Amino acid sequence: MTLLEAALVAVAGVCAGTINTLVGSGTLITFPTLLAFGVPPVTANVSNTIGLVPGSVSGAVGYRRELVGQRSRVLRLASASVIGGVLGAVLLLVLPEGAFEAIVPVLVVLGLVLVVLGPRISRRVAARHAETGGLPHHGAWWVWPAIMLAGVYGGYFGAAQGILLMAILGIGMDEALQRLNGIKNILGAVVNGISGLLFAVVADVDWQVVGLIAVGAVVGGQLGAGIGRRLPDVWLRATIVVVGLVALAVFMTR
Structure with missing residues (x-):
């Protein structure tokens, strides 16, 4: 890898860390960069x-004020993320590479659709909260299994995992979205951490890439938690869509 390529990978890590902290889908930045x-x-x-993983932890630390009073929620849902992350990582390792190459374009398209529909999901979340008049502290009964399934998805690929988590938490819990975003960052860190631990032991890892992305993602996590909230949502979504389309183009022409 040349010095320019290394710098671009680190910059992609910064962008991914920022976007993951805000809305998720940072993988749509780093993954196509690595493919290119x-x-x-x-x-x-x-x-x-x-x-x-370090970027997810950085983002969670940046949202520590929003996490006050949510320890029991986080611990309960983290158990679902651990199980889902392990299952997703195992699927990635046991399925043939050809299956991964066939599935990834579908996952990228799904991620892009979720990104585009984000505002509509948010409006439905607000309407749902107004209609139900509140939910139990730990959320609806289906939140835990839904978080586990999101963990399977995150352990396998991860693009738009954060958006899936926010949709689940927003619909299933009666809480401010910024506080739910804090939970989302913790759960994303758990899934990436548990699947990453398994990958480090048994998979083919490019540690130079890991280091470059990790450094960039830590910086991005702080940017996302600090000043990133003030960025117009439409610009974030547009960036993810453009990069996602590039990912599809790169993948389809391999």
Whole structure:
């Protein structure tokens, strides 16, 4: 990897860390960047997952004020994320690489659809809260299994995992979205951490890529928690969509 390529990977890590802290889908930045530089798809995915773990932790620390009083919620839901993350990582490792290459474009499209529909999801969340008049502190009964399924998805690929989590938490819990975003960052860190630990032991990892993304993602996590909230949502979504389309183009022309 050249010095310019290394710098671009680190910058992609900064962007991914920022976007993950805000809305999720940072993988749609780093993953196509790695593909463009010739990193094999599965190696790119596992290296990206490990590299983004410090960024997820950084974002969670940045949202520590929003996490006050939510310890029991976080612990309960983190158990679902651990199970889901392990299952998703195992699926990535046991399924043939051809299956991964066939599934990834579908996952990217799903991620882009969720990004585009984000505002509509938010409006429905607000309407749902107004109609129900509140939910139990730990959320509706289906939140835990839904978080586990999101963890399976996150352990396997991860793009738009944060948006899936926010949709689940927003609909299933009666809480301010910024406080739910704090929970989302913790759960994303748990999924990436548990799947990354498994990948580090048994998968082909490019540790240079991991280091570059990790450094960038830590910086991005703080940016996302600090000043990123003031960025217009439409610009974030537009950036993710453009990069996601690039990812599809790169993948389809391999």
